[in-house]
Amino acid sequence: METFVCAGCGRIYLENSQRCGHCGGDLEERPASGRGIVYSFSSVHMGARGMPTPYLLALVELEEGGRILARLADNDEGEPSIGDKVVFSGLSDTGPVFRLF
Amino acid sequence: MRGVSIIGVGITPFGVRAESLVALGAIACKDALEDAGLAPGRIEAFFLGNFAGHAFTGQNHVAPMVAHAAGLGAVPCTRLEGACASGGLALRQGVLAVASGQVDFALIAGVEKMTSAETDETASILAAAGDVAVEASVGSTFPALFGLIARRHMHEHGTTREEIAHVAVKNHAHGRLNPNAHMQKDVTLPQVLDARPVAEPLGLFDCSLISDGAAAVVLCPSETASAHHEKPVEVLASAQASDSPALSDKRDITSFYATQKAGEEAFSRAGLSREDVDLAEIHDCFTMAEIIALEDLGFFAKGEGGRGALEGMTKLGGAMPVNTSGGLKSKGHPVGATGVAQIHELTLQLRGEAGARQVPGAGVGLAHNLGGSGATCAVHILGATA
Numbered sequence: 001m002e003t004f005v006c007a008g009c010g011r012i013y014l015e016n017s018q019r020c021g022h023c024g025g026d027l028e029e030r031p032a033s034g035r036g037i038v039y040s041f042s043s044v045h046m047g048a049r050g051m052p053t054p055y056l057l058a059l060v061e062l063e064e065g066g067r068i069l070a071r072l073a074d075n076d077e078g079e080p081s082i083g084d085k086v087v088f089s090g091l092s093d094t095g096p097v098f099r100l101f
Numbered sequence: 102m103r104g105v106s107i108i109g110v111g112i113t114p115f116g117v118r119a120e121s122l123v124a125l126g127a128i129a130c131k132d133a134l135e136d137a138g139l140a141p142g143r144i145e146a147f148f149l150g151n152f153a154g155h156a157f158t159g160q161n162h163v164a165p166m167v168a169h170a171a172g173l174g175a176v177p178c179t180r181l182e183g184a185c186a187s188g189g190l191a192l193r194q195g196v197l198a199v200a201s202g203q204v205d206f207a208l209i210a211g212v213e214k215m216t217s218a219e220t221d222e223t224a225s226i227l228a229a230a231g232d233v234a235v236e237a238s239v240g241s242t243f244p245a246l247f248g249l250i251a252r253r254h255m256h257e258h259g260t261t262r263e264e265i266a267h268v269a270v271k272n273h274a275h276g277r278l279n280p281n282a283h284m285q286k287d288v289t290l291p292q293v294l295d296a297r298p299v300a301e302p303l304g305l306f307d308c309s310l311i312s313d314g315a316a317a318v319v320l321c322p323s324e325t326a327s328a329h330h331e332k333p334v335e336v337l338a339s340a341q342a343s344d345s346p347a348l349s350d351k352r353d354i355t356s357f358y359a360t361q362k363a364g365e366e367a368f369s370r371a372g373l374s375r376e377d378v379d380l381a382e383i384h385d386c387f388t389m390a391e392i393i394a395l396e397d398l399g400f401f402a403k404g405e406g407g408r409g410a411l412e413g414m415t416k417l418g419g420a421m422p423v424n425t426s427g428g429l430k431s432k433g434h435p436v437g438a439t440g441v442a443q444i445h446e447l448t449l450q451l452r453g454e455a456g457a458r459q460v461p462g463a464g465v466g467l468a469h470n471l472g473g474s475g476a477t478c479a480v481h482i483l484g485a486t487a
């Protein structure tokens with residue numbers, strides 16, 4: 001997993017857009033393991049327009065520091081818990097997706 | 102700077118309303134002017150809180166339209182947008198305009214017309230009050246953000262699902278006593294706990310209502326206020342603060358930094374402590390939000406906010422009743438109107454005119470108005486005439 005971290009505000013990006021879309025700061029490449037933990041999560045039953053429900057959203061805290069909001073892939077274990085280990089599984093139309101591991 | 106007082110308040114009933122956005126705003130304005138005994142021509146500045154007139158109804162540039170419909174003539178009209186805190190921002194600009202000596206009479210209104218849009222469209226419009234690039238684009242909605250916040254608060258501070266649900270039970274019990282409330286009926290604890298999930302752990306009864314409505318307030322200098330109303334209510338403090346809306350930018354998602362800052366400033370400006378507050382209107386866009394605000398404002402220690410509703414301290418008859426109007430939960434949440442409607446409720450209470458939901462001897466009231474997931478916060482403290 002590649003991450004690009006804004007030198008200005010610390011936002012984490014998964015694609016290199018050269019400049020931070022939030023503050024305009026320079027993005028610095030930072031290697032990342034793709035691993036993190038579930039900082040918080042919610043199963044969303046009444047979702048955004050056009051998105052099939054329910055889906056799991058998680059605020060993921062990356063091993064290298066910093067948090068990103070992401071989708072959690074469907075899994076067989078049911079509901080996750082705060083602190084569960086997750087790993088980056090790819091970018092979808094709706095941004096980053098992580099899965100429990 | 103001179104003291105500023107409220108000499109008139111107006112409101113429309115909240116709910117599904119047939120009137121247009123502009124008509125709702127004008128009705129509340131006329132109501133407030135009548136309460137103040139002022140002709141519309143006396144108003145020198147108009148500030149309107151409105152979040153998403155265009156997205157909900159197709160109409161922007163609504164401040165001069167409401168002013169025209171209310172007969173205000175050529176007064177300067179300014180629309181304020183700060184998501185769910187739009188009304189609080191409008192009030193603050195009115196307070197500053199009168200305090201500075203620039204104008205003697207300011208009219209403030211807040212309005213939103215939401216019920217003509219479909220539910221999923223409404224969710225998308227509201228989601229734009231958050232950081233669309235990193236939240237809405239990932240599939241986040243406002244209930245989802247507060248679901249994440251609630252889950253973390255429960256994890257870190259031991260807040261229970263029952264404590265959170267009790268906020269809904271309490272605010273519905275209050276709203277039942279408010280003839281202007283959108284939902285004037287009780288809900289039970291099992292109803293809240295067993296309701297359809299929206300964004301877990303939050304269910305349908307943890308969410309505020311999608312409503313149409315408007316509210317308005319007339320301000321003038323405190324020194325002349327008693328000439329216009331027999332019970333003027335003084336604005337003891339007006340404070341506002343900001344933060345990033347994105348949860349991923351916040352060090353701690355179980356508090357809102359903007360509330361903490363605005364609250365501290367408001368208490369310091371008013372020269373009052375938490376114990377001096379007799380009642381509060383707190384921004385309960387979600388049940389969890391009321392608990393967090395009570396902690397952030399210093400009424401409860403961190404993690405203890407859930408006790409307020411559970412143990413009855415924030416209920417009518419308790420030590421500091423919170424959301425006697427029914428709050429956003431039961432009175433309804435026409436986004437741009439909310440911050441002004443809070444002032445309407447406190448004014449009635451501080452005048453002793455709140456009827457069945459009157460807090461006996463109410464002398465000091467606090468209004469907390471939060472925008473989105475905490476990017477904007479306005480806090481006002483009001484005092485009754487001695």
Ligand SMILES: [Zn+2]
Binds near residue numbers: 006007
């Ligand atoms: Zn940046």
